[in-house]
Amino acid sequence: MPAYYDIYGLSKQRDKITVEKFLNYFSIREKIxxxxxQEIAVYKNEKYKTEETWTSIISLTEVIDFGIENKNYGFAFYIGDNLIEGINHIILKFTFDGKVIFGISVEEKKIDDIGNLIDNYDKALEVEKKIAELTNSTKTSIQFEYAPSDDEEEFDSDIELWRNMNEEKRKK
Incomplete structure (x- = not known):
């Protein structure tokens, strides 16, 4: 199984228009x-005083509506089918503090035109810019096989951790 770069953008735009714009760009929307x-799993969170809850769903629209209507619920929803070429997963993380982390996973390595296995970090950078553009993300981060944060405070900590790691990677 390949390893993935996880590219995240934190947005205050927890609304249907922004979520749909993101999904329409990175997927074949009607097919997802x-x-x-499937279920939505909201985990217990002491900081935000939320209890664990599981909700069965039948459509992605239900997931989006649930996330928009329940601003203090944090949960992640992963999509791995019917995505545009070069995209392996979509991650919608509705955070406990009323924001959304929009995520995309791309393979860490790719085969170039002459058959060499090369790092795919440049693709991750392209995706990072597109996420920010589509979602008005105020903060972005390229991570590696790392789950999205629960809130903006945690996202800030993760940004710093991964910024340092990515700078080291680019020096090599």
Whole structure:
């Protein structure tokens, strides 16, 4: 199984228009609507005083509506089918503090035109810029096999951690 860069953008735009704009760009939207048999898992969070809850859903629209209507619920929803070329996963992380982390995973390595296995970090940088543009993300980060943060405070800590790691990687 390949390793992935996880590219995240933190946005205060927790609304249907922004979420749909993101999904329409990175997926074949009509083909990812059916989510029958899946669930939304909101985990207990002491800091935000939320209890664990599980909600069965049948559509992606239900996921989006649930996230928008429940501003203090934090949960992640992953999509791995019917995405545009070069994109491996979409991550929608509705944070406990009323924001959204928009995420995209791309393979860490790719094969170039002459058959060499090369780092795919430049693709991650392109995706990072596009996420910021589409979602009005105020903060972005390229991470490696790392789950999205629960809130903006945690995202800030993660940004610093990964900025240092990525700078070291680019020096090599």
């Amino acid at each position: 609507e059916n989510r029958e048999g």
